Amino acid sequence: MLRPREVVPGVSMFPVRTPTLPPATHTNTYALGREEVLLVEPATPYEDERREWLAWARGREGRVVGVLATHHHVDHASAAGAFARALAVPLLAHPSTVERLTDLDGVTVRALSDGEKLVLGHASYRVLHTPGHAPGHVCLWNAAQKTLIAGDMVANGSTILIPPDDGGDMADYIAQLERLLDLGATTLLPAHGEPIDDPHAVLTYYVKHRRMREEKVRAAFVRLFAEFGRAPELHELVPLAYDDTPAHLHLIAAAAAEAHLVKLRREGRLDP
Ligand SMILES: [Zn+2]
Known part of the structure; x- marks a missing residue:
């Protein structure tokens, strides 16, 4: 307790x-x-x-x-x-x-x-x-x-x-x-x-980690878009963008990927 x-x-x-x-x-x-x-x-x-x-x-x-x-x-x-x-x-x-x-x-x-x-x-x-x-x-x-x-x-x-x-x-x-x-x-x-x-180290890691993930989500999107000739579905994108994350966490990862995609789309960074 x-x-x-x-x-x-x-x-x-x-x-x-x-x-x-x-x-x-x-x-x-x-x-x-x-x-x-x-x-x-x-x-x-x-x-x-x-x-x-x-x-x-x-x-x-x-x-x-x-x-x-x-x-x-x-x-x-x-x-x-x-x-x-x-x-x-x-x-x-x-x-x-x-x-x-x-x-x-x-x-x-x-x-x-x-x-x-x-x-x-x-x-x-x-x-x-x-x-x-x-x-x-x-x-x-x-x-x-x-x-x-x-x-x-x-x-x-x-x-x-x-x-x-x-x-x-x-x-x-x-x-x-x-x-x-x-x-x-x-x-x-x-x-x-x-x-x-150690707030400085932890917050710096958080920011760095989210930016790293955003880049992986963007790269996976661009690569699959070129391959399929259409926007990839989340379940197609997650295994690539989260290839360093165990598969049983990919459902949670999908929500995070979606959040990254919303941001990237808004910033015009998913345009080929
Ligand atoms: Zn909460």
Whole structure:
């Protein structure tokens, strides 16, 4: 059983079990602040986990002032309404997240916007709107501690999907990774996996890896187009563009390939 622990001074982490993308099995929730506490990721749909989480939330030393969802995915926000009601606090989320959530009856919603500052006693966090993985995705930046609450921008030990059929956008995602790189963070606190203490290396790898994949998707498209005299289907393109990825992951790879194709098409880079 994963127990809550303080990962950075004033930041406590509680991983809860969620229906997330394997091999991950949990979503990290965070309590930010001491005197005033903001709870990030109302994540779990499971009753037993919800009970434990609420006991943890109510046991905080400071006053709980809100619940924040980094984005609308089920492994991040499925308890958004339930937790906000149970704790009688507002839900904080980007408007593009709020419009995708259900079960918000009786909940006060505070819409977040890029650049706004959240003050929690002695701590303060800057809201960064970082679309790409999801349209309303936000990160929280603590400049004093050079620590970023990273949501699903990066994960430790699993992959980040960019689902084009659910508001994912590869161009936005890569642009936002580059923006995060510019922060000069020393710690990234992802929603899945352990804290990341070499953000520069990890973010650089993410950007490089996505650009490498984009080039492979483009090359495969161009080659198959020439061969077939028509645009290739995803199932024809994936084995070529992901020839370094095990075949059982090709279904997931197809969604990523689609996201790359959308970006390439928009940039006019699939024209022969
Ligand atoms: Zn997600």
